[in-house]
Amino acid sequence: MTINSRVDLNDFCSGHFIVNQNRTIIFCNTYITDLSGLPNEQLLNTPLANCFTKASNIFIDSYIFPLLLTESVVQESQMNWLGKDGKAIPVVANIKLGQGGKSFWSLAVGTNRDKLQSELINAKNKLEEQSQALFLLATTDPLTGLLNRRELLVQADRIAHLVARNSSTFALLSIDVDFFKGINDTHGHQAGDKVLQNLAKILTQERRTDDLVARVGGEEFVLVLPNMDQENAFRFAEKLRKKIECESIDNLNITVSIGLVVSHKDVQKEFEVLLNSSDQALYEAKRQGRNRTIVVPI
Amino acid sequence: MDKVLLRNNVKMSGRKDATTLMLAHGFGCDQNMWRFMLPELEKHFQVVLFDYVGSGNSVLSDYSIDKYSSLEGYAEDIVDIIGALQLSKVTIIGHSVSSIIASIASLHQPEIIENIIMVCPSPCFLNKPPDYQGGFEQSDLEELFDIMDKNYIGWANYLAPLVMGGSQSPELIGELSGSFCSTDPIVAKTFAKATFFSDYRAILKDIKSSVLILQSASDALANLHVGQYMAENIVNSELVVINAEGHCLHMTNHKEILPIILGFLEYNQ
Numbered sequence: 001m002t003i004n005s006r007v008d009l010n011d012f013c014s015g016h017f018i019v020n021q022n023r024t025i026i027f028c029n030t031y032i033t034d035l036s037g038l039p040n041e042q043l044l045n046t047p048l049a050n051c052f053t054k055a056s057n058i059f060i061d062s063y064i065f066p067l068l069l070t071e072s073v074v075q076e077s078q079m080n081w082l083g084k085d086g087k088a089i090p091v092v093a094n095i096k097l098g099q100g101g102k103s104f105w106s107l108a109v110g111t112n113r114d115k116l117q118s119e120l121i122n123a124k125n126k127l128e129e130q131s132q133a134l135f136l137l138a139t140t141d142p143l144t145g146l147l148n149r150r151e152l153l154v155q156a157d158r159i160a161h162l163v164a165r166n167s168s169t170f171a172l173l174s175i176d177v178d179f180f181k182g183i184n185d186t187h188g189h190q191a192g193d194k195v196l197q198n199l200a201k202i203l204t205q206e207r208r209t210d211d212l213v214a215r216v217g218g219e220e221f222v223l224v225l226p227n228m229d230q231e232n233a234f235r236f237a238e239k240l241r242k243k244i245e246c247e248s249i250d251n252l253n254i255t256v257s258i259g260l261v262v263s264h265k266d267v268q269k270e271f272e273v274l275l276n277s278s279d280q281a282l283y284e285a286k287r288q289g290r291n292r293t294i295v296v297p298i
Numbered sequence: 299m300d301k302v303l304l305r306n307n308v309k310m311s312g313r314k315d316a317t318t319l320m321l322a323h324g325f326g327c328d329q330n331m332w333r334f335m336l337p338e339l340e341k342h343f344q345v346v347l348f349d350y351v352g353s354g355n356s357v358l359s360d361y362s363i364d365k366y367s368s369l370e371g372y373a374e375d376i377v378d379i380i381g382a383l384q385l386s387k388v389t390i391i392g393h394s395v396s397s398i399i400a401s402i403a404s405l406h407q408p409e410i411i412e413n414i415i416m417v418c419p420s421p422c423f424l425n426k427p428p429d430y431q432g433g434f435e436q437s438d439l440e441e442l443f444d445i446m447d448k449n450y451i452g453w454a455n456y457l458a459p460l461v462m463g464g465s466q467s468p469e470l471i472g473e474l475s476g477s478f479c480s481t482d483p484i485v486a487k488t489f490a491k492a493t494f495f496s497d498y499r500a501i502l503k504d505i506k507s508s509v510l511i512l513q514s515a516s517d518a519l520a521n522l523h524v525g526q527y528m529a530e531n532i533v534n535s536e537l538v539v540i541n542a543e544g545h546c547l548h549m550t551n552h553k554e555i556l557p558i559i560l561g562f563l564e565y566n567q
Contacts, residue, residue: 021550023516023543047543049518054434055441057518058494059449061545062326069549070330078448080441088441101550117448 014108015091021101023048035091035109037084053080053088064095072097078110078117090114141215143193144200152214156224156271159212163226164268171233172271173223174259174278175203175240178290180219183252191250192219198249199256206240220282222275230262230298237293245291255291257282264298302382306348306375307355310383312340317563318385319343322376324394325493328354331393335552342560346383350375352485361485369395369492373402380410389413389563393548394420394519395493401505402498408506413566415510415559418545419528420520422497430499433521439494443487502531509535510562512547512555519545536562 009016009029017028025046033040036051049057056079067074074095080088093107139151147155156172163170177183177199184192196219203213203221212224225233237258245255259281261274277296285294302308309329312319319339321332329347332339339345349356350372365371376399380388388411390400397419404411423432423439509532513525522539529537538558542551 021543047516049516053441054438054518055445058434058438058442059445061517061519062324063449065544065546066327066331066549069546070333079445114448118444121447 014106017105018098019048019103019105025051026102035081035083035089051082053082056080068095068097068103078114081107081109144197144215146200146204146221147212147214149214149216152212152216152222152224153271155212159210159224159226160263160268160271160274163263166227167265168227169229169263169265171223171225171228171230171236171260171262172274172278173225173233173237173240174275174282175221175223175256176258176282176286177219178255178257178286183254187252191252194250195252195254199244199254202244202247203240206243222278228262230260230295233260233262234293234295241291241293257285257290258293259283259285259296260293261296262298300382302378305351305357305360306379307357308379308383309347310344311336311347312343312345314344316343317567318346318383318388320346320348320376320379320388320390322390322392322396322400323349323353324392324396325489330354331546331549334549335556338552338556343389346379346385346388348375348379350489352482352489358482358485361482363484363488366485366488367492369399369402369496369498372396372399372492373406376400376403377406380407386410387412389415391415391417391548391559392419393417394545395496397511398496398498398501401501401507404507405501405504411507413508413510413563414505415512415562416528417512417548417555418514418517418520419511420524421499421502421528423494423519424497426497430527431521431523433519433524434494439490442490442494446486446490447483499527499531502528503533505532505534507534508562508566510559511535511537512558513537513539514544514547514551515539515541516543517545 012029012031015029015031015035017032018026020026025044025048028040028043030040033043036043048060052060059079064074064077077093077095079091079093081091083089090110090113091107092110092113093105096104098104139148140146141148159170177195180192180195183195196215199221200213200215203223207213207223208225210226212222214222216222225236228236237260241256241258245253259278261278261281263269263274281294281296285292288294307329321329323329323331328349332347336345352358352361352366365374376390380403390403390411390413392398392400392414394417397414397416398421400411400414404414420432422430423434425431425433425435511525511528513520513522515522525537525539529535540547540551540554542554544550547555
């Protein structure tokens with residue numbers, strides 16, 4: 001057979017049809033008639049829109065034709081052909097614009113490809129969900145939902161730089177529950193966990209939008225308050241301490257000790273260095289009898 | 299350059315001394331949709347082209363899912379552009395959903411948006427029995443989102459940054475993806491949801507602008523009843539049915555609709 005031999009399009013295992021300017025099918029091979037379940041004479045003069053599902057028609061009108069008119073060719077479009085009894089059949093089509101607004105369509109059934117793509121999309125969605133869950137796991141404390149120590153260091157570093165650039169200061173509070181071991185020993189670990197959760201709630205309620213709240217150890221919490229000077233920070237810490245003292249948490253009266261440090265306007269220190277000093281102040285608060293706030297002098 | 303003009307990739311052309319005509323593209327593509335009509339329109343008008351944030355060459359970093367989950371967000375783009383250009387009178391040609399977006403904008407600025415020319419509009423794509431047949435059921439639209447997910451068109455811009463590395467400039471990424479219908483898949487789906495799940499039939503009676511509705515005789519997205527419904531409910535409106543197929547009259551039948559547009563505007567000046 002030479003290249004010029006006449007070939008029968010009906011012998012091919014792919015669909016070919018021509019659509020005129022009025023979006024009517026004016027030619028098709030038997031692959032297409034088989035796909036539709038209609039005899040050839042009935043399919044000819046059928047509007048293109050009748051051959052595809054409604055959703056595919058939106059896609060054809062919003063993407064395929066605008067693209068075709070601009071770029072003359074559209075490749076590997078996936079749509080749903082309307083088969084016998086209204087069944088949607090996934091097809092993959094290449095379309096070329098011809099003379100006089102005619103378009104030449106070549107397509108093949110792509111059921112397996114469609115399944116594969118559905119699986120890919122599901123896998124992608126699942127991955128996104130998992131990565132979000134992993135992100136939460138990596139950045140928060142599961143018991144209280146507060147930031148964990150690692151994420152606190154990341155975010156606090158950012159705040160430290162921002163505040164320094166604006167020639168402002170930030171306050172750092174280390175907060176520790178007094179006699180927490182006693183609560184665990186007397187009332188059990190579950191009661192202890194509840195105390196921590198409720199304390200987390202109070203801290204979250206009391207903070208401003210931009211403040212960071214983290215649980216950094218067993219019963220130790222940290223608050224970072226941007227744009228706050230020592231006087232205001234001390235007032236805030238004392239208000240917080242008294243609030244916790246007054247409120248009974250699960251019928252337990254608990255108190256906290258607080259170590260407070262405020263960053264220096266001119267001498268920038270690493271956040272971890274400041275955290276270390278607020279911890280020292282916290283130990284000092286414990287040593288002096290607990291339920292108090294001790295400030296690291298600037 | 300004004301932030302809004304950059305954000306919405308605003309382009310101006312045509313006659314500076316003439317009436318201002320703003321061309322608002324529909325769901326799917328961008329301002330390039332108007333390229334077939336543009337040369338003729340430039341002879342008669344001052345033409346303002348733009349892309350909605352998220353489409354075409356707009357600034358993607360200004361995109362917010364919250365804002366653009368409803369057509370009001372897109373209408374804000376139009377209002378912002380009118381403000382940035384300090385337009386006092388404007389005619390908007392809106393394709394498909396942009397007819398409704400322009401209408402929403404006109405409720406904010408009735409004295410500025412004098413005329414709206416609607417190309418294949420629909421105030422509601424969903425069927426709302428018993429009185430209104432938008433043409434589509436919820437399940438059709440869910441299938442649409444599935445098709446969008448499965449077509450590379452919607453993925454082009456999503457894949458481009460991965461291929462090129464996230465640090466590349468947005469212009470370069472836009473160039474790689476090539477086709478003017480490419481949008482970020484999240485942006486495209488948000489626009490699709492805002493478009494196809496919306497129901498703005500209630501605002502039609504409040505439109506004060508003069509309206510020309512250009513309806514295609516056979517349009518899978520907006521059937522004849524939809525055009526008639528709009529004409530009946532918009533006080534100051536005129537419906538012209540074009541004997542044509544499809545949803546993109548401004549691309550396929552621009553030669554036919556141009557004289558109708560010119561006539562309408564001459565009458566309404």
